[in-house]
Structure formats: structure tokens, C-alpha cells
Amino acid sequence: AQSVAQPEDQVNVAEGNPLTVKCTYSVSGNPYLFWYVQYPNRGLQFLLKYITGDNLVKGSYGFEAEFNKSQTSFHLKKPSALVSDSALYFCAVRDHLNYGGATNKLIFGTGTLLAVQP
Amino acid sequence: GAVVSQHPSRVICKSGTSVKIECRSLDFQATTMFWYRQFPKQSLMLMATSNEGSKATYEQGVEKDKFLINHASLTLSTLTVTSAHPEDSSFYICSAHPLQDRGANYGYTFGSGTRLTVV
Numbered sequence: 226a227q228s229v230a231q232p233e234d235q236v237n238v239a240e241g242n243p244l245t246v247k248c249t250y251s252v253s254g255n256p257y258l259f260w261y262v263q264y265p266n267r268g269l270q271f272l273l274k275y276i277t278g279d280n281l282v283k284g285s286y287g288f289e290a291e292f293n294k295s296q297t298s299f300h301l302k303k304p305s306a307l308v309s310d311s312a313l314y315f316c317a318v319r320d321h322l323n324y325g326g327a328t329n330k331l332i333f334g335t336g337t338l339l340a341v342q343p
Numbered sequence: 344g345a346v347v348s349q350h351p352s353r354v355i356c357k358s359g360t361s362v363k364i365e366c367r368s369l370d371f372q373a374t375t376m377f378w379y380r381q382f383p384k385q386s387l388m389l390m391a392t393s394n395e396g397s398k399a400t401y402e403q404g405v406e407k408d409k410f411l412i413n414h415a416s417l418t419l420s421t422l423t424v425t426s427a428h429p430e431d432s433s434f435y436i437c438s439a440h441p442l443q444d445r446g447a448n449y450g451y452t453f454g455s456g457t458r459l460t461v462v
Contacts, residue, residue, distance in 0.1 A: 261453070268349065268436050268453035269387075315386065330377065331438075331451055335386045 227252045229318045231334035238306045239342050246301040246337045248290075248316030258299045259317040259331065260290055269315065275299060286310070306341045313338050345371050347439050349454025356427055356461055364422045364457045366437030372417035373439035377451070378410075381434040393420040427461040434458050 228251045238244045250256055257276055261269040273284025280292040290301045301314060316334040346369040356362050366376055374395045379387040391412050392400040399412035409431075411423040420439075424431050438451040 259451075266352075266434070266456065266458060268347075268455040269438075271452070330389055330392065333387045336384075338384075 227318055227332045229316050229332055229334040231314075231316055231337045233337050234335075235338040235340060237340045237342065240308050241305050244303050244306040244310070244339065244341070246314050246316075246339060248299045248301065248334060249297050250299060250316075250318045251297065252318055256299075257319040258290075258292065259319075260284065260288070260299075260301050261315045261317060263313040263315065263336075272301070272314075306339075308341045308343050311339055311341045345440065345452040347437065347452045347454045349437055349457055351457060352455060353458045354460070356459070358428055358461055359426055361423055361425045362427055362459060364424075364435055364437075364459075366420045366422070366439070366454050368418045368439050368452075371439075373420075374417060376414060376420040376437055376439040378412060378420075378422050379436045379438070381436060381456075387436060390422075395420075424459065427459070429461045432459055432461045 230249045232247055236246055250258060259274045260272040262272055263269050272288050273282050273290055275282050275292045281289060283289045288301060288303050290299050292299050299316060314337050317331040319331050348367045348369050350365050354362055376393040378390045378393060380390050381387050389402050390405045390410060391402060393412045393414040395414045395417050401407045409425055411425060414420040422435060434456050436453055436456045438453040440451045
């Protein structure tokens with residue numbers, strides 16, 4: 226069964242410092258991996274994805290993530306955090322063996338609240 | 344880029360009444376839309392997969408008679424919470440992706456969510 230784990234409920238970081246939000250996954254085939262951000266009372270905004278190719282993926286707002294197959298991880302990173310980055314971050318996975326069918330569901334992690342202090 | 348519009352953003356209703364939430368893909372067609380429920384400080388729980396022109400596929404434990412889903416066209420899916428009760432109060436979010444793209448480029452696009460409060 227597919228699953229995603231975000232081991233940290235909350236990450237605190239000072240503005241200007243690098244940030245990392247952790248994510249590990251478990252799928253039966255090759256994964257499609259996603260990161261989304263959610264601001265209070267809003268839907269999810271797409272940040273970046275890994276489908277295939279380079280392990281380092283660059284996304285919106287200066288975020289990037291590194292796909293590590295041996296560690297089954299897809300950690301979200303940013304070199305210099307901003308106060309405006311404070312939000313709830315979700316990692317998600319989809320098994321691409323089912324790609325193209327109506328059963329393509331995204332499986333979400335439990336979310337990590339990022340708090341950036343001024 | 345792909346845009347999904349969800350309405351209403353907030354709704355307060357009396358216990359026992361029904362509430363309809365709309366999810367529209369504004370600039371693309373979607374044969375499949377997804378409905379999620381999110382409790383405070385928790386992750387998204389997939390409720391059902393809405394398929395255009397056919398019955399929705401519900402996740403285990405989700406009452407299909409309670410949460411009616413209709414996907415009448417390639418751009419519109421609706422979720423109706425029937426005979427709502429306070430325990431149905433939650434944040435409901437829909438998502439979709441372009442038919443042609445199948446999620447490869449855009450992932451899934453999400454609506455802005457609906458905060459339902461049943462009093």
C-alpha cells in the first residue's frame with residue numbers, strides 16, 4: 226500500500242536560515258511525489274513534483290526537493306526562509322503504475338506546520 | 344495554468360438541512376475530480392473520486408447516502424451533504440487535473456475549500 230510519512234508536526238526556523246521539511250514514502254512501483262502548501266482556510270497550492278529525471282527538483286517560491294530513492298525520501302528545502310513561508314506543508318505520493326486511470330489518488334502525509342520567526 | 348473554483352467558501356447551516364458545494368474547472372476539462380475532508384490541524388482525507396458521467400467511487404467508511412456526489416459535466420462536480428449534523432462540520436476541498444495532462448505537469452489543482460459549520 227502507498228503511504229507517506231511526515232515525521233515532524235512542526236518545524237521552527239529563524240528567518241534567513243535554511244529550512245528542511247522531511248518526507249518519506251512507500252510505494253510498490255516508481256513514485257510520483259508532490260509537495261503542496263496550505264495557508265489558513267485555503268486550498269492547497271502546488272509547489273513542486275518529482276516524476277522522473279533529475280533528483281533535485283526546483284519549484285515555486287524558491288523551494289526545492291531532493292528525491293532519494295535509496296532512502297525513499299523527498300525532503301523539501303529552501304536556502305533562506307521567509308516569514309511568509311509560514312504555512313502547512315503536505316507531501317503526497319501517487320503510484321505511477323496506475324497512471325492514467327480514474328483511480329489515481331494522491332496519498333497525503335499528515336502535514337508539517339512550518340513556523341518562521343522574524 | 345489550471346484553475347479550480349470552489350463555492351461557497353464558507354457556509355453555516357442548521358442541523359438537518361442539506362448543503363451543496365460546487366467544484367468547477369475553469370480552463371480545462373476534468374473527467375475525474377476528488378473530494379477531500381480536512382479536520383483542524385489534520386491531513387486531507389480522501390472521501391470520494393468523482394467520475395464524469397458515472398457513479399462516484401467512495402472511500403471505505405464514507406457514507407455515500409450522506410455525501411452525494413454528482414459529476415454532470417467535464418467541468419463541474421458537486422458534493423451535497425445531506426441532513427447535515429454538527430459532526431459534519433469540517434473543511435471540504437476538491438481537486439482535479441486536466442484530462443489531457445493526467446497530472447504529469449500540474450499535479451492536481453485544488454479548489455480553495457469550503458468551511459462548513461452545522462449549528
